[in-house]
Amino acid sequence: xxxxxxxxxxxxxxxxxxxxxxxxxxxxxxxxxxxxxxxxxxxxxxxxxxxxxxxxxxxxxxxxxxxxxxxxxxxxxxxxxxxxxxxxxxxxxxxxxxxxxxxxxxxxxxxxxxxxxxxxxxxxxxxxxxxxxxxxxxxxxxxxxxxxxxxxxxxxxxxxxxxxxxxxxxxxxxxxxxxxxxxxxxxxxxxxxxxxxxxxxxxxxxxxxxxxxxxxxxxxxxxxxxxxxxxxxxxxxxxxxxxxxxxxxxxxxxxxxxxxxxxxxxxxxxxxxxxxxxxxxxxxxxxxxxxxxxxxxxxxxxxxxxxxxxxxxxxxxxxxxxxxxxxxxxxxxxxxxxxxxxxxxxxxxxxxxxxxxxxxxxxxxxxxxxxxxxxxxxxxxxxxxxxxxxxxxxxxxxxxxxxxxxxxxxxxxxxxxxxxxxxxxxxxxxxxxxxxxxxxxxxxxxxxxxxxxxxxxxxxxxxxxxxxxxxxxxxxxxxxxxxxxxxxxxxxxxxxxxxxxxxxxxx
Numbered sequence: 001x002x003x004x005x006x007x008x009x010x011x012x013x014x015x016x017x018x019x020x021x022x023x024x025x026x027x028x029x030x031x032x033x034x035x036x037x038x039x040x041x042x043x044x045x046x047x048x049x050x051x052x053x054x055x056x057x058x059x060x061x062x063x064x065x066x067x068x069x070x071x072x073x074x075x076x077x078x079x080x081x082x083x084x085x086x087x088x089x090x091x092x093x094x095x096x097x098x099x100x101x102x103x104x105x106x107x108x109x110x111x112x113x114x115x116x117x118x119x120x121x122x123x124x125x126x127x128x129x130x131x132x133x134x135x136x137x138x139x140x141x142x143x144x145x146x147x148x149x150x151x152x153x154x155x156x157x158x159x160x161x162x163x164x165x166x167x168x169x170x171x172x173x174x175x176x177x178x179x180x181x182x183x184x185x186x187x188x189x190x191x192x193x194x195x196x197x198x199x200x201x202x203x204x205x206x207x208x209x210x211x212x213x214x215x216x217x218x219x220x221x222x223x224x225x226x227x228x229x230x231x232x233x234x235x236x237x238x239x240x241x242x243x244x245x246x247x248x249x250x251x252x253x254x255x256x257x258x259x260x261x262x263x264x265x266x267x268x269x270x271x272x273x274x275x276x277x278x279x280x281x282x283x284x285x286x287x288x289x290x291x292x293x294x295x296x297x298x299x300x301x302x303x304x305x306x307x308x309x310x311x312x313x314x315x316x317x318x319x320x321x322x323x324x325x326x327x328x329x330x331x332x333x334x335x336x337x338x339x340x341x342x343x344x345x346x347x348x349x350x351x352x353x354x355x356x357x358x359x360x361x362x363x364x365x366x367x368x369x370x371x372x373x374x375x376x377x378x379x380x381x382x383x384x385x386x387x388x389x390x391x392x393x394x395x396x397x398x399x400x401x402x403x404x405x406x407x408x409x410x411x412x413x414x415x416x417x418x419x420x421x422x423x424x425x426x427x428x429x430x431x432x433x434x435x436x437x438x439x440x441x442x443x444x445x446x447x448x449x450x451x452x453x454x455x456x457x458x459x460x461x462x463x464x465x466x467x468x469x470x471x472x473x474x475x476x477x478x479x480x481x482x483x484x485x486x487x488x489x490x491x492x493x494x495x496x497x498x499x500x501x502x503x504x505x506x507x
Contacts, residue, residue: 014051019081022048022059023068027077040064095143098131103140104149111152115141179217183347184354186216186280187249189239190293191230191257195301196308198226198316208316210300210323211238214292215246216253218347219336221296221327222246226319232262233408236367243275243363247354251278264406268367273404273421275358275366299331365414365423368404375401381430389413389427393443403427 022043031039040061047056067081074080095103103122110118119140126134135143144150180186192210199205208226211234215222223242227234252269254260260281269277304326308314332344339346357363373382380396381388382403387410391401395415402421405413415424460468 013082016078016082018048018051019067020071020078023064023071026068027071030072036065036068037061040068095135095139096131096133098129099126099135100143102126103143107144107149111149114151115144118144180215181217182250182351182353183215183217183349184247184249184352186251186253187222187242188214188216188293189235189252189254189260190297192293192297192300194226194319195305196314198314198319200228200316208319210297211235212293212296212300213239213242214296215249215343215347216292218343219292219296219339220246220332220343220347224323224327226316226323228316230257230259231408232259232265233406235259235262235265236268236406240360240363240367243357244360247357248275249277250353251280253280253282255282263369264367264408267369271370273366273368273370273416303330364406365404368406368414370402370404370416370421373401373403375399382427384410384413388430390430391415391427392425393441395424396443 026036026039043064044059044061047058049055050057070080071077099122102125103118106118106121106125107113113121116137119135119137122140123134126132190212192212194208194210197205197207206228208228209230210224210226212224213222214220223238223245225238225241227238259265266279268274269279300323304323307326308319308322311318333342335342336346341349358366371384373384375382375391375396375398377396380391380393382391382401383389384403384405385407389403391398395401400418402416402418403413404416404421410429412426412428415427416422417424
């Protein structure tokens with residue numbers, strides 16, 4: 001029900017009660033024949049308080065008589081005494097077609113304008129075009145509200161194509177509240193920039209950001225922690241603690257920040273080597289989808305941060321300690337106005353569709369990105385972001401390796417099976433200083449022991465012998481002209497011939 005209709009119904013009911021109080025005595029004790037007129041004249045002389053303005057007011061004899069006869073024959077006297085509804089109530093405001101078209105175009109171009117601003121600009125345009133009649137402000141306002149052309153929020157930050165699409169989507173689709181049916185069925189995750197700065201050990205003042213994870217059904221805070229930066233490393237650090245505290249949810253809703261779209265985070269949730277958690281990002285420029293988070297952040301600022309006003313030198317450590325104590329002992333034990341339960345009671349009551357969380361080491365391995373690299377045959381290494389890692393010699397025959405790594409933490413990377421994505425081993429960074437000692441491991445045989453002494457090759461290879469024999473069997477002359485033949489027997493024969501001919505041979 002609109003506000004105007006509520007006000008109208010309230011006024012109509014107030015007037016009905018006043019009219020009933022005036023003629024109530026006549027209805028309770030109906031006057032005998034000939035006594036009605038003196039009784040009505042007496043009521044007409046009295047002053048009554050106006051139900052809206054509160055001023056004194058008298059009513060005519062004919063008016064009181066009309067009320068009396070109307071209520072006397074009615075089953076519901078007060079209902080009969082209510083103000084009559086106008087015949088044109090609820091009908092479309094009377095705007096000429098040209099004014100309607102101009103008003104619609106004006107609203108499409110400026111949906112954030114007030115009704116008064118729309119009315120003033122429409123009046124200017126109509127007078128310039130000579131269109132009559134010019135509608136009043138009330139007619140413009142009623143027309144806009146009757147057609148659902150309500151005032152929209154202005155795009156203060158960025159007036160982009162995406163923001164305009166989001167505004168059009170919000171205007172064309174209805175908005176409804178929702179709640180997950182099961183505990184751990186849906187979690188919300190978001191960052192919030194704090195209103196106060198904290199002092200670091202270096203003396204620098206920084207504004208921290210609060211990472212918060214909330215269960216949709218119970219409103220339980222799975223984990224919250226203040227950080228100095230908003231990165232994927234921070235995101236994984238905080239979410240991992242939430243998973244270890246409450247278990248694995250079925251779905252996680254986040255916004256579209258750069259950390260939430262990082263490959264490590266996305267693959268950790270629903271990748272081939274992920275935790276099988278459905279990642280449900282909100283629509284662009286639609287923060288209302290994560291409204292439970294925004295509501296909680298309001299409580300953080302209005303209650304938690306308000307109790308820290310007296311602390312001048314607020315450190316990050318103190319802020320995190322205070323936040324943990326407040327959320328566990330105050331927020332989780334306060335009855336929620338909508339669920340009528342405390343978040344802790346509702347979380348424990350279930351029903352629960354969560355799953356057990358893996359170990360810390362296994363959890364860290366999930367939040368990594370999968371990369372393919374070629375192994376260097378010269379020294380058995382692979383390069384990730386300019387950093388080289390040694391591959392064990394038993395995998396030296398694998399030309400293309402599939403590795404998983406967190407680009408924000410390259411202390412180790414994982415070598416995985418390219419088909420099953422199972423962990424084969426951890427790879428460590430190349431240590432050139434350690435390798436300079438000259439000690440080397442023996443290569444592990446790939447298929448049986450290697451011969452200690454390899455025999456030297458002898459004679460012509462079998463295939464070439466076979467080809468030469470087949471060629472000789474054809475009976476064809478050699479397909480080349482000999483030149484500078486240096487065979488020993490040929491040289492001696494040629495020398496004898498030269499000497500017989502009197503040719504001097506220089507040897």
